[in-house]
Amino acid sequence: MNAALGREPGCSAEEVLAMGNAYRFPGPQKDGEGRIRRINAYGRISMPSVLARRDGPTQKVMCYVVHASDGAEPRTMTVMRSGPWITGVICFILWSPSWFKMDHIVYLDKSAGALEAMRHGKKTMVGRAYNGRRSPYGKVKTGDMLYFTENDGKQIIYGRGRVTVVYDSPKLTHDESVGLLERFRRPLWLSEAQFLRMTGKRYLVLVTVDGFQEVPRFRFTRRDFHTMDDWILVGDVEKARDDDPVRDMK
Numbered sequence: 001m002n003a004a005l006g007r008e009p010g011c012s013a014e015e016v017l018a019m020g021n022a023y024r025f026p027g028p029q030k031d032g033e034g035r036i037r038r039i040n041a042y043g044r045i046s047m048p049s050v051l052a053r054r055d056g057p058t059q060k061v062m063c064y065v066v067h068a069s070d071g072a073e074p075r076t077m078t079v080m081r082s083g084p085w086i087t088g089v090i091c092f093i094l095w096s097p098s099w100f101k102m103d104h105i106v107y108l109d110k111s112a113g114a115l116e117a118m119r120h121g122k123k124t125m126v127g128r129a130y131n132g133r134r135s136p137y138g139k140v141k142t143g144d145m146l147y148f149t150e151n152d153g154k155q156i157i158y159g160r161g162r163v164t165v166v167y168d169s170p171k172l173t174h175d176e177s178v179g180l181l182e183r184f185r186r187p188l189w190l191s192e193a194q195f196l197r198m199t200g201k202r203y204l205v206l207v208t209v210d211g212f213q214e215v216p217r218f219r220f221t222r223r224d225f226h227t228m229d230d231w232i233l234v235g236d237v238e239k240a241r242d243d244d245p246v247r248d249m250k
Contacts, residue, residue: 029060035235102144103237104136105157105220107230110150112191115158118148118212123189125208128231129177129201136231137205140166146209147220147237151230155220156246157237161209169204177201217246 029048049063106126108114117123126146128136144163149156169180178199181188184206185195198204219242225232234240 102139102141103234104140104144104146105232105234105237105240106146106148107151108148109191109194110152112189112194114189115148115150117189118161119159119214121211123187124211125184125187125189125206127181127184127188127190127198127207128205129181129198130203130205131201133203135227135229135233137168137203139233140205140207142166145237146207147215148212149220155222155242157215157218157220159212159214161212163207164210165208167204167206169206171202172204174200177204180204180206218242219244219246 029050047063049061050058108118108126114123130137140163142163142165145160146163147157147160149158169177172180181190181195181199181204187208188206190198220237220240221242222232222240224239225234232240
């Protein structure tokens with residue numbers, strides 16, 4: 001595969017597979033429940049994958065994906081690692097970067113009127129504050145879609161917004177934490193109680209969205225996500241959709 005891709009870097013998947021010494025393009029590994037795992041570590045996306053030869057044998061590899069170019073046909077560069085050292089298998093794949101986008105379900109504070117503030121463009125950011133690097137720290141990226149619900153126990157999605165900016169803070173001092181939250185308090189639409197609860201935390205996740213888009217309301221279930229957090233990484237929001245209809249909503 002190295003030789004084939006070295007001769008014609010940037011060719012299509014079909015052209016690569018037509019070369020006699022080429023592997024197939026990798027497919028993602030799936031867990032026991034058929035789910036695909038993706039890791040976003042400080043901006044580097046990696047995915048456990050399976051690399052299959054044309055003649056049948058397979059090999060488990062780790063794929064590291066790097067954005068390579070923009071334009072009408074955006075490209076990503078994928079480096080595949082099969083052991084403790086990178087094997088040098090590098091290929092250009094004609095995938096859109098949107099292939100790696102993730103959906104998130106994000107809870108908004110009902111008592112603070114956060115949902116209405118977002119609808120009217122007064123709230124343009126969502127944030128979380130922790131004393132450690134816990135989810136969603138490092139797991140949100142530009143282009144991801146946030147689906148919004150309220151912390152009222154109804155588990156109803158009301159709208160969505162696409163991520164335009166993500167800030168995962170380094171370890172902060174108390175004063176640095178307070179200063180950042182003071183600076184972004186208005187677009188975060190923080191109530192006094194929220195502000196006091198978040199100030200002084202050592203790690204902040206601040207996410208800007210491109211606005212609020214209404215969607216047909218639907219219920220979601222947390223059943224398959226095994227978390228009690230108020231920010232759920234769902235991959236594809238359709239996996240979280242509940243068949244129970246939403247009735248008599250304003």
